[in-house]
Amino acid sequence: MKRWLSKNLIKVYAFLAFVYLFIPIAYTMAFSFNNAGKSNLTWRGFTFANWQNPCGAPQVCNALGNSLKIGGIATLIATILGTMIAFALGRHRFRGRSAVNLLIFLPMATPEIVLGASLLAMFLNLGINPGFWPTVIAHVMFCISFVVVTVKARIASLDPKLEEAAMDLYATEAETFRRVTLPLVMPGIFGAALLAFSLSFDDFIITNFNSGTLTTFPKFVYISSARGIPPQANVIGSTMFILALAIVLAGQFVSSRKNRV
């Protein structure tokens, strides 16, 4: 027993770490089935009612809709802009590379509260009221850097021989890019878009500063936490969790199938 433990200590530790990681998720999911009246803090019995009526709590689906819209638009813009920068950095030598690298790194090293407060101060100075579009602008801003580093990593991992082979076979530069480079980088772009969406969807601090009276899903949870969060919020949280997990696992499955061929 003692020998087994010392040999597998690290595995036991990893298992405990996983338990720790999943306790809050188990709680969130379990309480989505809670027959809660107004406050979802204590267990009052099992029910499917919350899952059958996820929009039952006032405002919750409105907030979710706003989050999805903001996340969708911000992801689209950030992924395009970030991918362009990633190609410039990954495929070209030019003056000011290190300055660009620094500019990409800085937003990731700046606390969210500084990003949020500085943007709001600017919007107020310009006479722009916080709301939907200022929030989208803010989300694009903090997502760009994450897109750049994700796509850049994928570009750096490409085998240059594949593109050389395409050129050897008389493909033009544009054709090589369209038929070889881009498809190879695509998983990285897709991953970056997923990351950007999840960052946007989950953001609270920057959103809180720039959204004014607009409610997003995290803002809804924050505001209602004072009075008690309706179980419908747990239903939505659990659904997002299952959806994201399914997308990632499906992506892994597809890429492992491709690698086998």
Added chain:
Amino acid sequence: MAFVAAVTKRSGAVRGIKRPSTPYLLLIPGLAWLFMFFIYPLINLAGTSTQTPADSGEVGVYVQSFRFANYIDAFSGAREQFLRSIIYALIATLLALAISYPLAYAIAFKSGKWKNLLLVLVVAPFFTSFLLRTVAWKQILGNEGPVVAVLKFLHILGPQAGLTASAFAVVTGMTYNFLPFMTLPLYASLERIDPRTLEASSDLYANGITTFRKVTFPLSLPGVVAGTLLTFIPAAGDYINATLLGNPRTKMIGNVIEARFFDIVDYPTAAALSFMLMAAILIMVMVYVRKAGTEELV
């Protein structure tokens, strides 16, 4: 996952000089966005930080008067919260490192074919909302929750004592919430270690501990640096954990900045505090990165 690999690894191949204008055309839209909505707001915030109330006395209206003493006033009013933010963030970062390192090590070296699945499982909990997770901790640590029940049963906690609304709860929440930022860079750097270097070490009669101390850990250092930074920076500026899990005596600098902005509409003080937070973090990061001897962050 890939982004963390990129944070810890300098991009490799840069080749092929094509049309010299192409990179600039690719860069312009994205960089313009960052200039307009990241750099310019920071400059603007610097301007706000030295403003003083307008003569009209209207609430929320300020005029520029280059009053740098704003910084001194702001700091002396929030010294306690400032210090607390740094200390909480440091504790949470160290705890996250202690939890993540063995976990990342196990996934990198002991997981075999389950590696990818386990990696997904590390990130999976963070697909639920940050706020829902934090609220879940409030329930777990709450007076009706399992942790308090166990601790009371073991007589570690007195019958009247609780765990929520405390520094303990705030640090617990912070440690949990930023965990993937620690685990993923650690994994990325551990995974790149060539197993042959570890074999060579044991061939040279190093035992497990010596191999770890002299080979594995030094080679994983870029991951340790990236992970601790990616955890410490958001933790120091966070105020959600302090709001949901803390009490008035656990308020952090983020709480102060937020309250200055929204409740008191004291923009200059909020701006000055934001700048001091950013400066404090940048200075600590620079000293730390120097010490750790790795500057390959981007």
